[in-house]
Amino acid sequence: MKRKQSGMTLIGFLVVLAVVGFAAYIGMKLFPMYQEYYAVRSAMKGLASEPGIGDMDPSKIQDLFFRRLYINYSESVKKNNVKIERMEGGWNMKVSYEVRRPMVGNLDVVGVFNTEQALTRKGSAE
Template sequence: MKRTQRGITLIGFVITLAVVGVFVYMGMKTIPMYSEFYAVKQALNDLATDPGVTDKDPAKIKDLFFRRLYISYADNIKNEHVKVVRKEAGYLMTVEYEVRKPLIANLDVVGKFKAEKELRRGGVD
């Protein structure tokens, strides 16, 4: 009776571990970028429900937006990334930015993010 071996070899296990390790490392670099983008979207939604936001000037709206981001430790969004444009029923607020994180040697992970929210009178979309 011949018995055959089953299972993974040590070399196969090391290669599998290396591949999984690379994906985990990439996740560690990209998850904070998406977490920050979620904070931006949440700040925009909170601002849209703020009563009387359309009665304020664009500079004050930006200030309120950055106060909400300060709580979430969102450091990659700067003043030049935020645009507030007057619309017929209020404002259109656009946040567009890019995040670049080093990955391995000269390779970078780049994330481009864009979020828009219409700020209307009465705070309802």
């Protein structure tokens, strides 16, 4: 009695390889966008823990923010993407920006990122 072989054919293996390769390609295009977003979030959280940030001038806050982004090689966030508004006990910082990366041919992937952080720390005692 013959045993029936089971397993993946070469064509099936190539199809799976193509799907996995395409998913890896998409991941390589998307990862830097999200890495930059998390750099923006960590810069904002770092500012929130800065002593006296609630009493600083908005231009000084913006300068500190972009210094932190410069360290992380962030290029998508521009000065007009950052809004700093007065709130009770300090400032509210909002960052809204868009990242566009070419995908395949004339297709692009677009990421729209919005985040905000309260900057209310008064001094080192808090």
